[in-house]
Amino acid sequence: MNTDTHRADVAVIGAGTAGLAAERHARREGARTLLIDPDFAGTTCATVGCMPSKLLIAAAEAADGARRAVEFGVHAAPHVNGRDVMQRVRRLRDDFVRGVLEDITALPEGTCIRASARFEAPGVLALDNGERVEARSVVIATGASPALPAPYEAVAQNVLTNATVFGLDVLPETLGVIGAGPLGLEMAQAMHRLGVRVELFDAGDRLAGLPAESSAALFDILTQSFSIHLNCKPDPAPHPEGVALRWRDGEARFDRILMGAGRPPNLKSLALENAGLDLDDHGTPHFDPTTMQCGDAPVFIAGDANHHRPLLHEASQEGTIAGRNAAAFPDLRSTARKVPLSIAFTQPAAAVIGTIPEEDDSGHVTGVVDFADQGRAVVMGQAHGVARLHARASDGKLIGASLCAPGGEHLAHLLAWLIQGEATASEALELPFYHPTLEEGLKTALREVCAQCGLERPWQRDDDPRPGSGRGRPDK
Known part of the structure; x- marks a missing residue:
């Protein structure tokens, strides 16, 4: 057995988005780095996450656009070839x-080690190829993987996850989706638009992590197309033609089940107890999100492995912070985190931005815009959805928002930038808004915030009269 020992300043376990960022930034700080991964198969985003899911969604939007074209006087009918759809998904x-x-x-020669690692001590790793690594600091970036709940083990051959769904040669005729988070919702709607009969189930009472009001609005829109069962935990059973799901007031048979809930961190095989780390009830190390350090050990954790903000852009920033601090240890730098931003790429898109105050929090106010009567949304045939903006009552400073609205992924970015820039609602209204756009709809909510905070209203100072929000008129 090989007993070679590799030595480095920083060893990174995992070659996903967070791990690649950590290695790159540690090396830029002058550290000698090692990147350890059993497969080097590519990032979750590229292989089984962000990109293939958006490819499937793009196909679904093309089919839905053809189907809805009659609303505009354009007569068309989509013919969905599932095999062609999936071939394009995999090719791109x-x-x-x-x-x-x-x-x-392209990484420097000798950087990559193809192996699995576990801790022998805080800076010592044993590899499954018989080798060892000794490093001044270690970054854990092992990501997360789909979980199969015990009740579904008996039907596992018919269960899909994000790791397997994009490998389908053809689309199933029927699909039961478990989990109403972003992945479950995105795949359920996309499959429905591609002609699959879909029903979605979730044990909770919210969609995509949205606050109650925005979740209810999205629920009302999506259930016009396919069934969503909330507060529902179905029981699976084998069926000669797939899987039977039974719940309190119904049952149905599906060709396949898509498990869209639960991606626990890949931590169990790391022997974290040997690293001298304090772990929470889920076995995840306690860490500082501004430095990514685990306790006071020379160990850092980034990306989905810490399950703090399991999103690609967060993994990239966390990897950057972890890599820099691992290289500089013990001289650490705290880094302010970006405003939280999560998006579900449904239609309409749903998003949560910043901090959502409690309903009974008198220190904050809320402005609302309903897109059911928003001019550009009507033009597009997408007149539905809502955006809710939250601000401090004392000065109108924007702190958070939630929405499900046409163009929601773009509105969410604008709101995240305003919130991170610590803008007030009044200052936001001073910015240019073009007519007619979906962005213009935010003015309604911003002006509601101003009115509740007693802020000076820009339309009283400008030549722009205070217009209404009805169809064909600029949004108030």
């Missing part, structure tokens, strides 16, 4: 993966 997915693999190949 593989292009994205190829780019990641090229970046890994």
Whole structure:
């Protein structure tokens, strides 16, 4: 057995988004780095996450656009070829993966070690190839993987996850989706639009992590197309033609089940007890999100492995912070985190931005815009959805928002930028808004905030009269 010992300043376990960022930034700080991964297969985003899911969603939007064209006087009917859809998904997915693999190949010689690692001590790793690594600091970036709940083990051959759904050669005729988070919702709507009979189930009472009002609005929109069962935990059973799901007031048979709930961190095989770390009830190390350090040990954790903000842009920032601090240890730098931003790429898109205050919090006010009568939304045939903006009552400073609205992914970015820039609602209204746009709809909510905070109203100072929000008129 090989007993070679590799030595480095920083060892990074995991070559996903967070791990690649950590290695790159540690090396930029002058550290000698090692990147340890059993597969070097590419990032979750490129292989089984962000990119293939958006490819499937794009196909679904094309089909839905053709189906809805009659509303505009354009007569068309989509013919969905599931095999062609999935071939395009995989072809372009593989292009994205190829780019990641090229970046890994371009790393300095000797950086990559193909192996699994576990801790023997805070700075000592044992590899499953018989080798060892000794490093001044270690970054844990092992990501997360789909979980199969025990009740579904008996029907596992018919269960899909994000790791397997994009490998389908053809689309199923029927699909039961478990989990109403962003992944479950996105895949449920996309499959429905591609002609699959879909029903979605979730044990909770909210969609996509949205606050109650925004979740209810999204529920009302989506259930016009396919069934969503909330507060519902169905029981699976084998069926000669797939899987039977039974719940309190119904049952149905599905060709496949898509498990869209639960991606626990890949931590169990790391022997974290040997690293001298304090763990929470889920076995995740306690860490400082501004430094990514675990306790006071020379160990850092980034990305989905810490389950703090399991999103690509967060993994990238966390990897950057962890890599820099691992290289500089013990001289650490705290980094302010970006405003939280999560988006579900449903239609309409749903998003949660910043901090959502409690309903009974008198220190904050809320402005609302309903897109059911918003001019540009009507023009687009997408007159539905809502955006709720939250601000401090004392000065109108924007702190958070939630929405499900046409163009929601873009509105969410604008709101995140305003919140991170610590803008007040009044200052936001001073910015240019073009007519007619969906962005213009935010003015309604911003002006509600101003009115509740007693702020000076820009339309009383400008030449712009205070217009209404009805169809064909600029939003108030």
